[in-house]
Amino acid sequence: MDVIVLGLMLLSLTIWLGLVGFWGQFWRVDQQLEVTETQLQSLPVVCAIVPARNEAQLLPTTLRSLLLQDYPGSFNVFLVDDRSTDQTANFAEGVAHAIAKPQQLHIISGELLPNGWSGKLWAVEQGIMSASKFAPDYFFLTDADIAHDPGNLSRLVAKAVQEDLDMVSVMVRLRCESFWEKLLIPAFVFFFQKLYPFRWVNNPNNPTAAAAGGSILIAREALERIGGIQVIRQALIDDCALAKAVKQKKKADQQGKNNQSPIPNQGRIWLGLSTLTHSLRPYDSLATIWDMVVRTAYTQLNYSPLLLLGTLAGMILIYLVPVVCVILGVVWGNWAIALTGLLGWLLMTFAYYPTIRFYKCSLWFAFSLPAIAFLYTLMTLDSALRHWQGRGGAWKGRVYPNPDNL
Known part of the structure; x- marks a missing residue:
């Protein structure tokens, strides 16, 4: 038994060494929008779309x-009232008048959701269709729960123009005030960066593609090139689906050119973090965070039972085995197992600490990553169970059990 436990721990430790040293430096939290210089010679036309x-x-x-x-530069906001019941449109109009910006805001009454569309993407599509009359150079896709730093749009546009990018996206700072938010929200960002290392996303020669839906600036030409929002109309993880469509288009276009030199300004995306723009969406309880994760966790696994089993096994091996080995090693008096387990635990704490520091949380939360990972493992399993029960993908009063059934 000692040999089996030690073998599992050595495997877990090897995986952590590989993650820290060779997995896109995902843990470093060094891809941030705020370092962007905002001076521009020309000012593109931008239209924001807010479902x-x-x-x-x-x-x-x-x-x-x-x-x-x-x-x-020229900037207009198109807010799509997605059949709200709380007078969203009236509040939006009142805000615009209160700050003397009524001409800059355009309110669109959302039409009935057609078959084959998710609610958010149908709202985005309607906003883009209305905004197209301004012939914008860029669409700024953002959520209604995002509080933007005054310079956020200028930095996004400057990043896109200066680096000749098709799409620029930032994962805004999520709310992290309650105990449950401090325990689980930084880990959500950590796991996302591990799944999609930002350095790989930002490398045009790497196929990894991802985005954060709260703040996406996309060139109109790039959106038209991929066929518009309708190409991802069924996606529940719409931000990453959009990023994948944009980045893959470069590969397809280049293959069509018989492997000639890379085509400029196609398929180039950038994803980073923001320290100043943040989400106001509260997650005050375990239940609210649980529902947020469960909504798309099994979708991320392509509804595959095999991927689910692999993910559950991987989470246990990577995050739980080190702690179990520390406990068993102490109980059994086997210090090789205990010390090896402690080394793995310290290594994952080292990797998680930059994210904890980014969110200004206590160091003790970094040591809690095994317990946090256990909760996320249960959430992933629950996501699959809800999907099998026909209750998956619930959001804003709508349920999307499976993209094939949308």
Whole structure:
């Protein structure tokens, strides 16, 4: 038994050494938008698209921050009222008048959701269709719960223009105030970066593609090139689906050119973190965070039972085995097992600490990663169970059990 336990621990330790040393430096939290220089010689036309469903409570803060962007170029906001029941449209109009920006805000009454579309993407599609009359150079896709730093749009546009990018996206700082938010939200970002290392996403020669839906700037030409939002109309993880479509288009276009030199300004995306723009969406309890994760966890695994089993086994091996080995090693008096387990635990704490520091949480939360991972493992399993029961993908009063059934 000692040999088996030690073997599992050595395997876990080897995986952590590989993750820290060779997995895109995902843990370093060094891809941040705020380092971008915002000086531009030309000012592209930008239209923001904001899908809003029952967001009246947040709009006085979030919409105000969007309308008060310091971007000096042409900028209009298209808010799509997705059949709200809380007077979202009236609140939005009131915000615009209160800050003397009524001409900059365009409110669209959302039409009935057609078959084959997710609610958010149908709202985005309607916003893009309305905004197209301004012939924008870029669409700024953002959520109604995002409080934007005044310079957020200027930095996004500057990043796109200066580096000749098709799409720029930032994972805004998620709310991290309650105990459960401090325990689980930084880990959500950590796991996302491990799944999609930002350095790999930002490398045009690496196929990894991802984005964060709260703040996406996409070139109109790039969106048209992939066929518009409708190409991902069924996606529940729409941000990553959009990023994949944009980045893969480069590969397809290059193959069509018989392997000639890379085509400029196609398929180039960038994803980073923001220290200043943040989400106001509260997750005050374990239940709210649980539902947020469960909504798309099994979708991320392509609804595959085999991938689910592999993920559960991987989470146990990587995050739980080190702690179990420390406990068993102490109980059995086998210090080789205990010390090897402790080394693995310290290594994962080292990897997680930059994210904990980014979110200004206590160091003790970094040591709690095994317990946090155990909760996320249970969430992933629950996501699959809900899917099999026909209750998957619930959001804003709508349930999307399976993209094939949308």
